[in-house]
Amino acid sequence: MPPEKDWRVSPDEAGDDALQYSDIAIGYVSRNEQYRTDYHRALGRVKRGAITADEATAGLVRRWGISFHAAPAFAFDPKLAVARPDLSPASIVLAPALPDIGAVPGLDMKMLGAVRARTRIGDFLHLILADTDGDAHLWVSGSLDRPLAMMLPIGSDPITRLAAAERLSRRLGGLAAGPPPLRPTPFRRRHLLTLLQVLDGIQAGATRKELAAALIDGDVCAYNAADWTESRERKRISRWIAEAVELRDGGYIRLLRGG
Numbered sequence: 001m002p003p004e005k006d007w008r009v010s011p012d013e014a015g016d017d018a019l020q021y022s023d024i025a026i027g028y029v030s031r032n033e034q035y036r037t038d039y040h041r042a043l044g045r046v047k048r049g050a051i052t053a054d055e056a057t058a059g060l061v062r063r064w065g066i067s068f069h070a071a072p073a074f075a076f077d078p079k080l081a082v083a084r085p086d087l088s089p090a091s092i093v094l095a096p097a098l099p100d101i102g103a104v105p106g107l108d109m110k111m112l113g114a115v116r117a118r119t120r121i122g123d124f125l126h127l128i129l130a131d132t133d134g135d136a137h138l139w140v141s142g143s144l145d146r147p148l149a150m151m152l153p154i155g156s157d158p159i160t161r162l163a164a165a166e167r168l169s170r171r172l173g174g175l176a177a178g179p180p181p182l183r184p185t186p187f188r189r190r191h192l193l194t195l196l197q198v199l200d201g202i203q204a205g206a207t208r209k210e211l212a213a214a215l216i217d218g219d220v221c222a223y224n225a226a227d228w229t230e231s232r233e234r235k236r237i238s239r240w241i242a243e244a245v246e247l248r249d250g251g252y253i254r255l256l257r258g259g
Helices: 021-029 033-048 053-064 158-172 186-203 208-215 218-222 225-230 232-256
Strands: 092-096 115-121 124-129 136-141 148-151
Touching (some): 021 186, 092 158, 136 158, 186 208, 208 218, 208 232, 225 232
Parallel strands (some): 092 136
Antiparallel strands (some): 092 148, 115 124
């Protein structure tokens, strides 16, 4: 959900180097009115016992590509967001291994370290592996007690998937996993978070001039009508609004791939 604090205040995550593109993507979809409607409806069904939280989450993830977990006790918790593995190449997929390729008999959960969340999404077990450098998302098809192999689909962001697989391999070997493969640069992170402020400002009823004054240059407040009409700040905030709305209404999917 959009933050309750003043939209003019920079997000707390602005200086967080561990912030991944998926962490920012959930911020955009959470500001999509239809998603919020779907999510609240799912929470209601879970509370009534009509569906489990995992089942509700699976439905939201299938439709929206990424979603908060639908457990009422953890509603809108960004640390528990789940993104579809086909859309998020930073996800690691494990599947039953072919015979005679040297796979170990099973995966010891202790080797994975701290697990932030464990969710059943359709036929997959989804695990969020906690890491100070950025959490890892593991999708397991089949049983953890059977030999497993990492899946690297051909033609689907293979370099990113390979980097994510290497990160898991380091973790399984007792080493520091290192940074995740899809983290925005500080400049890109700041821009994307500023666009979230744009959406929050619009939601709060701010005018374009107020948005520009708060997010671009405070001197805009002193512009007369003619100065404002011809100003670079007006043109820039118009571009930002268009970009923010596009990301909110579907463009966030690109962010899952580092776009």
